Amino acid sequence: xxxxxxxxSPDTLVEPRLGPLPNGPAAAAVxxxxxxxxxxxxxxxxSTAFPPLANVLQFxxxxxxxxxxxxxxxxxxxxxxxxxxxxxxHKQVRFTTVLVVTLVLIILGVIGTFPPFYNLF
Amino acid sequence: xxxxxxxxxxxEALADLHGFILGAxxxxxxxxxxxxxxxLRIEWEKPTGVAMLIRQIKIGTVLMAVIIWLTVITGTYxxxxxxxxxxxxxxxxxxxxTFAMAWKMHLAWIAPMLATxxxxxxxRYRSQLAGEARIRQTLEVLFTAAFAAxxxxxxxxxxxxxxxxxx
Numbered sequence: 001x002x003x004x005x006x007x008x009s010p011d012t013l014v015e016p017r018l019g020p021l022p023n024g025p026a027a028a029a030v031x032x033x034x035x036x037x038x039x040x041x042x043x044x045x046x047s048t049a050f051p052p053l054a055n056v057l058q059f060x061x062x063x064x065x066x067x068x069x070x071x072x073x074x075x076x077x078x079x080x081x082x083x084x085x086x087x088x089x090h091k092q093v094r095f096t097t098v099l100v101v102t103l104v105l106i107i108l109g110v111i112g113t114f115p116p117f118y119n120l121f
Numbered sequence: 122x123x124x125x126x127x128x129x130x131x132x133e134a135l136a137d138l139h140g141f142i143l144g145a146x147x148x149x150x151x152x153x154x155x156x157x158x159x160x161l162r163i164e165w166e167k168p169t170g171v172a173m174l175i176r177q178i179k180i181g182t183v184l185m186a187v188i189i190w191l192t193v194i195t196g197t198y199x200x201x202x203x204x205x206x207x208x209x210x211x212x213x214x215x216x217x218x219t220f221a222m223a224w225k226m227h228l229a230w231i232a233p234m235l236a237t238x239x240x241x242x243x244x245r246y247r248s249q250l251a252g253e254a255r256i257r258q259t260l261e262v263l264f265t266a267a268f269a270a271x272x273x274x275x276x277x278x279x280x281x282x283x284x285x286x287x288x
Contacts, residue, residue, distance in 0.1 A: 019249035026242045026256050030263065033238035037231045044227050062202035070197060070230045077234050095255045099262065106266055113227035115220050
């Protein structure tokens with residue numbers, strides 16, 4: 001089996017770098033997607049719980065509050081991506097931790113979009 | 122005896138574009154994309170094989186990201202308003218809308234964010250992915266989550282279309 005020895009990072013708490021690019025940019029993209037999913041679920045719950053907010057989120061009235069919910073979720077996703085990319089673009093981060101946090105955010109986001117859940121509020 | 126019109130109405134054509142063409146393409150392309158990602162390993166492929174796989178995965182993931190964005194945008198801004206206008210009398214009293222359509226139209230927006238993250242990482246890291254097991258596994262997970270979100274939305278949409286078709 002052909003394997004490459006890892007390049008040891010001076011910080012032994014993070015994963016070793018295996019190639020020319022650090023894993024920071026990938027981690028930023030992954031985590032930002034999780035944050036965007038969470039924002040989608042949160043905004044869905046909030047727009048149901050607060051009817052005045054739902055009215056404000058009717059960016060396109062024929063569709064209703066979904067346009068505001070989805071647009072703001074996308075904006076949150078893009079901002080999170082920009083922020084984390086700038087923070088991590090030259091860094092090697094704990095990718096497993098990023099994946100776990102992202103999965104938790106995605107699951108919470110899915111729960112937030114589930115009608116029996118958001119109708120509780 | 123009157124004639125039979127076999128042509129689709131505008132609403133039906135738009136709904137078919139959204140679901141049968143765009144949405145179905147994304148779901149069908151998933152298995153090929155996942156298989157290619159799974160095979161992208163330096164211990165399995167020579168450099169020329171890795172380069173070939175990367176090219177396939179780049180095209181595939183970018184295309185899938187574009188397609189799923191078009192799917193959710195057409196659904197939200199074109200098909201859903203038609204549906205909402207046609208069935209406004211029954212929207213609040215049928216579970217096909219209060220559960221199925223309500224969940225589908227929100228859940229679906231998860232897929233394009235995840236699919237775009239996958240496409241970006243593939244483009245950025247290229248053949249380095251073949252040696253980055255953790256990143257690759259993460260992409261497989263996100264790719265599958267995007268497929269699951271789009272799949273559930275698609276199934277719910279197919280059922281809703283049967284009961285409350287857009288004309």
